[in-house]
Amino acid sequence: MKTLIKDCCIIKMTNENEIIKKGYILIEEDKISKIGEGEYKDLKDEKLNIIDGEGTAAIPGLINTHTHCSMTLLRGYGEGLPLMKWLNEKIWPFEAKLDAEDIYIGAELAALEMIKSGTTCFLDMYYFEDDICKAVGQSGIRGIICTPVIGDDWQQRIERFKAFYKRNNGSFDGRIINMLAPHAPYTCTRESLEQSAKAAKEMNCGLHIHIAETLDEVETINKTYGCSPVEFLEQTGIFENKVIAAHCVHISDKDMEILKKYNVTAAHCPQSNMKLSSGISPVSKMLALGINVSLGTDGASSNNNLDMIEEMQTASYLQKLSTSDATALSPYETLEMATVNGAKALGLEKEIGKLDVGMKADIVLIDLNKPHMVPIFDVCANIVYSGSGKDVKTVIVNGKTVMEDYVVKTMNEKDILNSVKKSVENILSRQ
Numbered sequence: 001m002k003t004l005i006k007d008c009c010i011i012k013m014t015n016e017n018e019i020i021k022k023g024y025i026l027i028e029e030d031k032i033s034k035i036g037e038g039e040y041k042d043l044k045d046e047k048l049n050i051i052d053g054e055g056t057a058a059i060p061g062l063i064n065t066h067t068h069c070s071m072t073l074l075r076g077y078g079e080g081l082p083l084m085k086w087l088n089e090k091i092w093p094f095e096a097k098l099d100a101e102d103i104y105i106g107a108e109l110a111a112l113e114m115i116k117s118g119t120t121c122f123l124d125m126y127y128f129e130d131d132i133c134k135a136v137g138q139s140g141i142r143g144i145i146c147t148p149v150i151g152d153d154w155q156q157r158i159e160r161f162k163a164f165y166k167r168n169n170g171s172f173d174g175r176i177i178n179m180l181a182p183h184a185p186y187t188c189t190r191e192s193l194e195q196s197a198k199a200a201k202e203m204n205c206g207l208h209i210h211i212a213e214t215l216d217e218v219e220t221i222n223k224t225y226g227c228s229p230v231e232f233l234e235q236t237g238i239f240e241n242k243v244i245a246a247h248c249v250h251i252s253d254k255d256m257e258i259l260k261k262y263n264v265t266a267a268h269c270p271q272s273n274m275k276l277s278s279g280i281s282p283v284s285k286m287l288a289l290g291i292n293v294s295l296g297t298d299g300a301s302s303n304n305n306l307d308m309i310e311e312m313q314t315a316s317y318l319q320k321l322s323t324s325d326a327t328a329l330s331p332y333e334t335l336e337m338a339t340v341n342g343a344k345a346l347g348l349e350k351e352i353g354k355l356d357v358g359m360k361a362d363i364v365l366i367d368l369n370k371p372h373m374v375p376i377f378d379v380c381a382n383i384v385y386s387g388s389g390k391d392v393k394t395v396i397v398n399g400k401t402v403m404e405d406y407v408v409k410t411m412n413e414k415d416i417l418n419s420v421k422k423s424v425e426n427i428l429s430r431q
Ligand SMILES: [Zn+2]
Pocket: 066, 067, 068, 210, 246, 298, 299
């Protein structure tokens, strides 16, 4: 059955001037087959499932390019501590107690939260990745699920990744994709980074890594290798693959040249950088140099939610503040980071990130019939500056409606919230 979304404003993200004030989107199977202004004319000839888009704006599904999904279980745990004390005394001991079932429940909670706030695709880095694939696949959204490489058993992890990749890559109608995730230059050895780069080449998959998140990291790498984290990673061969580099906060002009040379994407996570007091990434400068910059929330314990609309607002305001330029990072440019640039980061730019004929039907309808959304002079400004994930009304992924009129269809919200509460009680009671 075909689905028709009618009478909605459409922000295609193909061109800043191409915003349709009132139009329609026709979905056939998993793709957009028609999109246009006014009314869809062949209405009487076809059997259609109709979604009334009156009072909404359609945007491409948002793409979160850096998170650790099951860290939803640690939301709000051990707040108010300095970074190393927080990690050593709270986060790492809690994580050590997690089992596969906890991770599955945490991933379900993350998927539910993402659907409800308009994220249709995300890039992840966390343990028990088979269980994450299962939870995300069943939820109906897209997930790029990675195997983390960290610690002494890195060789086994890389080997395990190859089997994991064969099992899961392309599963759930192609909504699940797999990549390898060497954690960071300061938590991985030179050899493990070199071998990760080699494995990614062999499997023809991308790499997901944290780079230059804190000044501490830059100092550590400088002391150990006599160069910056970006320069060091260039030596390991990591950048000869498709790379999504989370954070890129403390980077030099020379580092930026390297990122540009290898088409590395910087995944900007402004709220996490603010909360952990890491610093401000030079996003406007990177964009001006032609570096692809996408957006991510990071894990829920350093944010503390997965709301990409809120993240867009923070990204834009933070650049205006740090560059002393009120025109920095316009609402449209910020929306590009959360859609078009995210798709490009993942190598999926021909499938998602825009609303156009032939693209996958990953569509989010934003409710504009709310007090904080009127009047509408600039619909992109209303979404980025006035809106939040709570304004997401309907979500379609791969042609299937996963949420309609605020009701999630693929998951039982009440059951998931109860399981999370039980799971956390259980984890805390373990020795
Ligand atoms: Zn992270």
